[in-house]
Amino acid sequence: MASEGDRCRWRLAPDALETGPFVHVAACSALPQIISLPHAIATCRNWPGPGSERCAVRRHGGAAEPEAFVPVQDFTLDAYASILRAGLDAGYEFYPVFDWYDLDAPKGAGIMLRHDVDRRPGNALKMARLERDLGVRSSYYFRSLPCSFVPDIIKQIRDLGHEIGYHYEDWHLARYDPRKALALFEDHLARLRTLAPVRSIAMHGSPLSRENNMAIWDHHTFTDFGVIDAILSFDYTGYVFFTDSGRTFAPSGANLRDYLGNAGTVAGVGSSNDLGAWLRQHPGVRVQINVHPERWNDPGAAWLRQWATDQAANTVKRGLRLVRGTNRAAKPEAT
Ligand SMILES: [Zn+2]
Numbered sequence: 001m002a003s004e005g006d007r008c009r010w011r012l013a014p015d016a017l018e019t020g021p022f023v024h025v026a027a028c029s030a031l032p033q034i035i036s037l038p039h040a041i042a043t044c045r046n047w048p049g050p051g052s053e054r055c056a057v058r059r060h061g062g063a064a065e066p067e068a069f070v071p072v073q074d075f076t077l078d079a080y081a082s083i084l085r086a087g088l089d090a091g092y093e094f095y096p097v098f099d100w101y102d103l104d105a106p107k108g109a110g111i112m113l114r115h116d117v118d119r120r121p122g123n124a125l126k127m128a129r130l131e132r133d134l135g136v137r138s139s140y141y142f143r144s145l146p147c148s149f150v151p152d153i154i155k156q157i158r159d160l161g162h163e164i165g166y167h168y169e170d171w172h173l174a175r176y177d178p179r180k181a182l183a184l185f186e187d188h189l190a191r192l193r194t195l196a197p198v199r200s201i202a203m204h205g206s207p208l209s210r211e212n213n214m215a216i217w218d219h220h221t222f223t224d225f226g227v228i229d230a231i232l233s234f235d236y237t238g239y240v241f242f243t244d245s246g247r248t249f250a251p252s253g254a255n256l257r258d259y260l261g262n263a264g265t266v267a268g269v270g271s272s273n274d275l276g277a278w279l280r281q282h283p284g285v286r287v288q289i290n291v292h293p294e295r296w297n298d299p300g301a302a303w304l305r306q307w308a309t310d311q312a313a314n315t316v317k318r319g320l321r322l323v324r325g326t327n328r329a330a331k332p333e334a335t
Pocket of ligand 1: 116
């Protein structure tokens, strides 16, 4: 598979016809590939197989120039590092969620960096090491389920200096029974606290659940447990929120529940390159970035598997949105 740094270039087929969202290119070497067009990100598709010299590329928006295209894979650790570097270059400091809450100084610009570790905690450990190497600290929220809760990894991330938080979904696990949900929450929080101090929590989206996991707080009070909530404990007016839910940082129909109070979102900032560029151009903002480590893989089998998983999940989530009639009020858009 081609990756960043390869000499492979994408060329428009000699008889290229741009039809709707597709443009035909020659010299495809592998699939799927995310390629960077001058004004858009595109996904190569309809590739007949190895040896083929022709495929169609689906554009995700914007206008493309009919010229050479260099393939760039997004959602790799290198791409993630480029976002952090862009933030650092722009003078931003990164904060774990509780540190930001606990700041004595009036809050100016800064980036709250948060990770919901839904699956593949090994990816979280790689990300945590990369951040440490760049001098960045962040928050890692772990679920109570074995796909996320791996004590050895949690302890290693703690030892790298990052915040450990609880990614709760007890309302869903208890099937919306307030008493049972509280018992589960207490139990899971206590178990996580045997591994690290836990001062903040963040809800898991549970897309298949009919109710939001934050509904548990209609019946109980999280401050009773000595924690703040990454969403509920802040007034996010004036903040800008980026999440990679839906495999894009732009607002997406495939994002069902990953929102942040009154924080604004930015249409058009979809890729890591876009987000890096936005940070460089907007140095003085209060920002929260939520990155799911499972989504970020080095080029290869894991990257392909996650790419396919995300495509399927996005289709399901868009379907759920239609079925549930999820229709959020328009969010303020930041620039
Ligand atoms: Zn989650």
